[in-house]
Every structure is written in C-alpha cells, then in structure tokens.
Amino acid sequence: MNPQFKKGVLELIVLESVRRKDMYGYELVEEVSEVIDVNEGTIYPLLKRLTNERYFETYLRESSEGPPRKYYHLTAAGILYLERLAAEWEEFQARVNAFVRGGGG
C-alpha cells in the first residue's frame, strides 16, 4: 500500500484501538498491523507524541510474563480529538471517493 495513505490514517487507527481497550505498546503494534502494515518502530514515537499532547495517559500494570507493562489509556481530550479526526476522515474519504468515481467535487 502507498505509504502516504498509511501516514494519514495511522494516528486515527492508533487512537481508535486505544479507545476500544487500554493497550501496551507491543499489543498496539500487533493490533495496528492487522489493519495496515506499519513499521513497528514508528508506533512508539507516535504514542510518545500523543502522550505529550495529553491525548493518552499511561500507567504500569504488573505482568506475569516479565517486567511491568506500560499501558496507554485515551483521555477525554483524546476522545474529542479522535472524534474530530474520524469526522474529518469520513468527509475526506467521501469526497475523494466521489471524485475518483467521477462524481466531481
């Protein structure tokens, strides 16, 4: 798939994934990889940025399989941002689809 397309929707997919369930980094990478093929290393910077912008908050949860895992949780600001992003996406893909299918802008 064209990487430019993936660039645009990665944030939306990550936000939506965390909205459904609090996840830790590796789990989130696997979840996102099921939707789009993404370089795993790029997820963490994105998570860090979203955390810095207060869309995510983090907490540690003990794990039986090793050291405590850092879970990401969507904040209220994150939910609002996700909703806005989703709405923009809907409008965007509808207009693009309409144009590509010859319906005009």
Add this chain to the structure above:
Amino acid sequence: MSKERFLSELREYLSILEDQEQEDILAEYAQHIDMKMLKGLSEEEAIRDFGSVKELAAEILAAYHVDSEHALAAGRRGIWPVTPGSGRNNAGFGRSEPGRHGRGLPGPGRIFGGVNRPEQTGQAGSGAHEKGLSAYGTEEAEGDERPETFFGRFCRRGKELLLRTLRGMQAGLCWIGRKCRGAAAWCARPFTGRGTQADSPDVDEEYAGLLEDGEYAGSDAVAKNVKDDRCVTNEESAKRECHDINVTNGNALRRKKDGIRETKERSSAMGGFFGAIGRGMVQMWQWMLDCCIFGLRLCWNTGWLLFSLLCAGIAMVMLLGVGMTIVLLCCGYPFTGIFITGLGGLLCFGALAAAGFGMMIRKKKENEDGTKGKRMEEVHYEQTA
C-alpha cells in the same frame, strides 16, 4: 545489530532528553524486542523491523518538539544544543495545542520517512530523503541499514574514546578543584577562628532526615513524585524507587557530614591568638565602614531635609499669594489665571514638602517601633533612588 548496540545507539541519539524520558523510551523498545524474541524471532530480526536508528530517533525527538535535524547532527559531535522553540522543559515534555501536530511538529508525513522496508514500499523511502535528515549525510537515507564500514567503526570508536577521555579529565579537574577548595578553607581557618557548622545551614536542615544507618528518612513527597511521574499503581515498585533515591541521598549527605566534621575539628585547633587578631582587624574594618556610611547618610538626610524646608517655604509663599488673589478676584480684578497658577504651585510645592517630611516622620515612627527589620536609611535610599 544486537539489542545492546541498538539501545546504546538510540540512547546516544536521545541523550538530549531527560534521563527519565530516555529510560522510559528505551525500556519500551527493549520490552518490544523481548516480546518478539519470545515469539521466535532472533534479536537481529526483531531489531530490523525498527528500521534505521537515526530516523527512529528523529521521530522520537519530533514528539518532544526538538529540532531533530540540529539535535542529531550535534549528537554526532557530542554536543546537544536545544534550539529555540524546542519546547523542552523539566518534565521533558513539549507542549502544544491539542491540534493535530502542535508547534513545530512535522506531522505524520515524517512518520514513515523511509523507515519502511524497501520490499514493503516498492520505492525509495520518501520521508527519509527529506532535506533535513539527509543534510548531514546519513548513510541510511534509503531506509535500510548498511553494514558499518571500517572507517565508520574507526570514527565511532575514536569518538567514544575521546568522550571517555574528556569525561575522565573533567572528573579529574573536579577532584583537583575540590581539594584546592578544601586546602584554601583549611588555610583560612586560623584567621577566622570559626567552625564551619554555621556556614552550611542547608546541610544542617538536611541532617534532620539523616538516619544512623545512612539512609535518608525520605519523605512522602518523594514517593508521591515518583508515583506521579511514573504513573505507577504498584506500591512495591514505588517504594523500591523511593528506597533507591533515599539511599543515594543518604550516602551523599553522610559524605558531606563527614567532610565537614573533619574540617571543623582541624579549625578549632588553630583558633586562639591568630583568630583574635583576625577578629579584631575585621571589627576595626567594619567600624570604619560604618563611620563612612553614617557620614554619607547624614549628608544625604540633611540635604533632603533642606530641600523639604525649601519646598515648604515656597508653598507658604504660594499660599499667601493665592489668598491675596482670592481677595482681589472677589473685588472684581481679572486675576483668575494668576489664581490658578498660584494654586497649582501651592499644591506642587506642598506635595514635595509633604513627601519629604512624611519620610522623616515615617523614619522616626519606625525607629521608635523597632519592628522593621530594614534600617530607615536603606528605605530612604530606595525611595529616593
């Protein structure tokens, strides 16, 4: 590339960030690699999926609103400037509006900057070829990692050696500086004849928490800060953190305390005759200084008093003039302008005189009070300045 090397390289690139942030980030990547290895992948395979370390670091720095171009280029020289507008603060977080990208953020366009494997993209990595990242000659511009050449290895090792040497020299200079300071303090003791306990009130306050076993008493604030910063819900982890911090603090304080106790014992033995001479000289110097300051203040206050009296005299004359003008006005003479001028002058000079006398009176009141800590001459100086 091995896991250790990957993490150490990433740490180098991220050294501009706070230690806590670095550890946080590296722990996530380490955990990710471990989980992939549990699934059956080798270390190299697990790390290969991350792509280029440099580009990864650039993405991470972008999340902190750090100008990654300069930061990474400077990192190669071992210097980490923080560019204006980088937004780096003590917490290591860059603030931005809750918009899509925030201030200075490159946007999702950079996320895939050539980091995808070539077989996935089918084209040369787009973002990695952005001018900024390739400007300082990255070899990973194509998005895949080339094996390190001999020259590259030589440069890297040379740099590591140079950094180690510089750190050693810095540590040596600090040690020399400490010894010189201690020697100078020891030489000065005979002339001051005083112990050092009063010189370090901040250490005394810290002693309050120092326990006999060397551990700092610690505080709830430390536990709270650790908990908040790390979002740790597990009490045991938070307590472990606090214990580590407290032991470190306690050891540092104990070393300080031992050092000061030793200096005090030496200085008390050297007091006596030389100490008395020194104290006398200091007192005489202070007395001369006080006399000079008293003379200056006396002249200043006298000048101010004379000025106030002059203004009061002029104000009285103005008052007389205004009175006469009122009478003449009532008699029908056209002296309105003169009256207004006289009134203005009266108010002006009256205010000046009142200000000067007011300060004198306030000075007197505060002296009688004795409650104000500051001497009135200082207040006078401040106000007139």
